[in-house]
Amino acid sequence: MNSSSRKVIFNGKEITYQLERKPVKNLNLRIKKDGSIYVSANERVSSQMIDEFVVSKGVFILSSLERFRELMQYAPQPKQYVSGETFYILGRGLRLKVSEGAKEKIHDDGVYIYLDVKDITDTERKKRLMTKFLDSRCKEVFGEIVEEIYPIFRKYNVTHPTLRIRDMNTRWGSCMPQKGIITLNKRLLEAPRSCVEYVVMHEFCHFIHPNHSKQFYSFLTMLMPDWKERKTLLDRYT
Numbered sequence: 001m002n003s004s005s006r007k008v009i010f011n012g013k014e015i016t017y018q019l020e021r022k023p024v025k026n027l028n029l030r031i032k033k034d035g036s037i038y039v040s041a042n043e044r045v046s047s048q049m050i051d052e053f054v055v056s057k058g059v060f061i062l063s064s065l066e067r068f069r070e071l072m073q074y075a076p077q078p079k080q081y082v083s084g085e086t087f088y089i090l091g092r093g094l095r096l097k098v099s100e101g102a103k104e105k106i107h108d109d110g111v112y113i114y115l116d117v118k119d120i121t122d123t124e125r126k127k128r129l130m131t132k133f134l135d136s137r138c139k140e141v142f143g144e145i146v147e148e149i150y151p152i153f154r155k156y157n158v159t160h161p162t163l164r165i166r167d168m169n170t171r172w173g174s175c176m177p178q179k180g181i182i183t184l185n186k187r188l189l190e191a192p193r194s195c196v197e198y199v200v201m202h203e204f205c206h207f208i209h210p211n212h213s214k215q216f217y218s219f220l221t222m223l224m225p226d227w228k229e230r231k232t233l234l235d236r237y238t
Helices: 045-056 058-074 123-154 186-190 193-205 214-223 227-235
Strands: 002-010 013-021 026-030 037-041 086-089 090-099 105-108 112-117 161-164 172-178 183-186
Touching: 002 045, 002 058, 013 045, 013 058, 026 058, 037 045, 045 058, 086 123, 105 123, 105 183, 112 123, 123 161, 123 183, 123 186, 123 193, 161 172, 161 186, 172 193, 183 193, 186 193, 193 227
Parallel strands: 013 037, 090 112, 161 183
Antiparallel strands: 002 013, 026 037, 086 090, 105 112, 172 183
16 A cells, blocks of 8 residues: 655645555545545546545535544543542532542542542542542442343343443443343443433343344333433433
8 A cells, every 4th residue: 555645725725635545446535533634546546636536525624624623622631630620420520629648538429529649749649549439430320220220121031231341432331142241331420320321221122132123222212211312411421
């Protein structure tokens, strides 16, 4: 595969893109979130024709780049684990209060998260303590909801599942019905409890219908008539 950088002008603005020569049938345009632009084309397609193709996509390219710039501008900044930062637990924002203490401990009262550390300047230590705290809340909350919903499925001969909690990039949850495993995304803790219940119910339903067929959605609707409203609320957290 050959790769080269090229430039075109559209409406007075310069567009730089990376041209990749591949054995493809069509001209393909990709724009990544970091603003880089890639075009793949067959060796037989002339560079002039590819430039013209990019120019023809000028409006789309510039609008996409602007949208990605806005997303980056409003993207959550990395936590510094200092007093005043907000952490979301079940849809509620809890403010962090960091104090220096001889004994390290962390707890919350539903409004604040109180973090006592020996060295308040040790960001990595504060991060580890917060991660451990949030992981513990995940196990507590997710486990409780699984236990609440499981009895509904016992009559369908569904075995009690093993709960796994992971960092997941593209899913709120997944399951392996054959192995009796439900996996939930750690970030689900940030969403309201009703959303967590929806994801758990969704995954449990796959133990009966391991697909997204009409039967699956009919079954889900029977057990949780308002699942669409819960999903809409959850989508705000993506």
